[in-house]
Amino acid sequence: SQQGEEDPQALSIQEGENATMNCSYKTSINNLQWYRQNSGRGLVHLILIRSNEREKHSGRLRVTLDTSKKSSSLLITASRAADTASYFCATVFYNQGGKLIFGQGTELSVKP
Amino acid sequence: EPEVTQTPSHQVTQMGQEVILRCVPISNHLYFYWYRQILGQKVEFLVSFYNNEISEKSEIFDDQFSVERPDGSNFTLKIRSTKLEDSAMYFCASSPSWRTYNEQFFGPGTRLTVL
Numbered sequence: 001s002q003q004g005e006e007d008p009q010a011l012s013i014q015e016g017e018n019a020t021m022n023c024s025y026k027t028s029i030n031n032l033q034w035y036r037q038n039s040g041r042g043l044v045h046l047i048l049i050r051s052n053e054r055e056k057h058s059g060r061l062r063v064t065l066d067t068s069k070k071s072s073s074l075l076i077t078a079s080r081a082a083d084t085a086s087y088f089c090a091t092v093f094y095n096q097g098g099k100l101i102f103g104q105g106t107e108l109s110v111k112p
Numbered sequence: 113e114p115e116v117t118q119t120p121s122h123q124v125t126q127m128g129q130e131v132i133l134r135c136v137p138i139s140n141h142l143y144f145y146w147y148r149q150i151l152g153q154k155v156e157f158l159v160s161f162y163n164n165e166i167s168e169k170s171e172i173f174d175d176q177f178s179v180e181r182p183d184g185s186n187f188t189l190k191i192r193s194t195k196l197e198d199s200a201m202y203f204c205a206s207s208p209s210w211r212t213y214n215e216q217f218f219g220p221g222t223r224l225t226v227l
């Protein structure tokens with residue numbers, strides 16, 4: 001498998017707290033992307049980080065990439081109840097036509 | 113803002129029947145994908161499509177599956193003879209280009225239930 005596990009599998013926090021999710025992979029990537037999925041709905045692209053980047057921000061989201069450890073983390077700061085969803089990392093490998101390889105996801109629950 | 117659309121949102125069929133899932137990608141996009149997600153499992157790549165032909169397909173995408181872009185807007189996934197294990201959420205996605213390995217834009221999905 002090219003994709004490792006995401007951890008944690010489930011995360012429950014209070015509104016206002018930060019949420020951190022991690023993702024690992026096994027072979028060299030072109031980029032890594034994070035997607036969000038509300039229950040039973042489609043996937044929404046959150047952020048893309050390329051293999052030559054180490055950190056990227058978008059609003060309350062911060063993504064880091066450590067290619068030496070083949071891992072990435074997604075930090076959501078000052079979480080809100082509306083952030084409750086499943087979060088998936090997806091990797092794009094070189095010479096594989098751009099297909100996304102998804103992790104198992106982290107189910108985030110933010111309690112008001 | 114342009115978006116990928118999929119129809120129907122839910123399809124119920126009997127085992128052995130043919131189903132066609134439809135997608136309208138974003139109009140200026142060139143690369144199209146189908147993924148599926150079995151309930152409680154991760155999203156899996158099925159097939160990618162560019163320039164009116166399949167670019168890549170996964171092991172899941174066997175002879176029972178086919179894709180087509182019959183006109184300038186629609187992108188379809190056909191399952192010839194459905195099995196119980198084909199029950200899943202099917203997502204269509206499009207991308208302006210994979211050469212720069214861009215993000216993919218996903219549709220809301222079609223939930224396929226095979227009885």
